Structure formats: structure tokens, C-alpha cells
Amino acid sequence: MLQKINHIGIAVQSLDAILPFYRDTLGMPFHGLEEVPEQKVRVAMLGIGEAKIELLEPTSDDSPIAKFIEKNGSGIHHIAYQVEDIESTIATLKQQGARMIDEIPRNGAHGTRIAFVHPKSSNGVLTELCQCSSGAH
Numbered sequence: 276m277l278q279k280i281n282h283i284g285i286a287v288q289s290l291d292a293i294l295p296f297y298r299d300t301l302g303m304p305f306h307g308l309e310e311v312p313e314q315k316v317r318v319a320m321l322g323i324g325e326a327k328i329e330l331l332e333p334t335s336d337d338s339p340i341a342k343f344i345e346k347n348g349s350g351i352h353h354i355a356y357q358v359e360d361i362e363s364t365i366a367t368l369k370q371q372g373a374r375m376i377d378e379i380p381r382n383g384a385h386g387t388r389i390a391f392v393h394p395k396s397s398n399g400v401l402t403e404l405c406q407c408s409s410g411a412h
């Protein structure tokens with residue numbers, strides 16, 4: 276059902292301030308910036324082996340990422356597992372009694388379809404299911 280870790284999402288206050296650390300100091304390949312208006316975030320993707328690091332910067336004060344930073348400070352926000360078929364994974368998880376934030380997949384960065392599992396079902400670790408658009412990754 277889950278194939279591998281696709282990415283780890285990290286909430287940051289300022290991409291301009293932190294991107295050079297990942298890209299230049301750590302030397303991770305930079306895959307580009309994208310704004311996801313429905314989530315009110317700006318996203319920078321960096322590569323590490325087969326996985327990625329997703330830096331999430333809020334674009335407004337009512338962004339879920341802004342609220343997360345207010346509560347927890349910046350830091351690890353979620354772990355995203357890659358799945359082949361997101362609808363069937365959601366159905367299976369629900370059958371197993373897991374609570375979903377998204378029962379219907381929504382659009383993520385870079386053409387992916389994503390759904391979040393409720394942190395109550397995953398011991399406080401926000402968990403994302405992520406289905407790549409065919410051929411993109």
C-alpha cells in the first residue's frame with residue numbers, strides 16, 4: 276500500500292532565509308519553487324536520494340502553516356508516504372478505523388494528489404499520502 280517516503284515537510288518562516296542552508300550548505304539539488312494558493316503556502320522542493328524535503332512557507336496569517344508555526348515553532352510538519360492508488364489507500368485506512376482529514380484527495384505541489392491522515396490516528400505525526408502524477412517522479 277505505501278511504497279516509500281516521498282518527502283518530509285518542514286514548516287519555515289522564510290524560504291529566503293532557510294533555502295540557502297538546504298541548497299548551498301547541505302548541497303541538496305533544488306527542484307524549484309511553487310505557490311499552492313489553496314493551502315496558502317509557498318513550497319520549495321529539494322532532493323535527497325529518492326526522497327525530497329518540502330519547505331513550506333505560509334503566504335498569509337491564516338495559512339495552516341502559519342498556525343502550525345505559531346503553535347509549535349518552525350520544524351518538521353509532516354511525513355509523506357508515496358502510494359500507488361490514493362483512493363484505495365484512503366478506503367483501506369478508513370476500513371482499519373483511521374480518521375482522515377481528507378477523505379477525498381486534493382491537489383498538492385508538482386501535480387501530486389494528496390490526502391492527510393488525522394494526527395489523532397497517527398499519534399500526533401501529521402501523515403500525508405501522496406500519489407505522484409504518472410511519470411513525474
Ligand code: CO
Nearest residue numbers: 284329355403
Ligand atoms: Co507534503
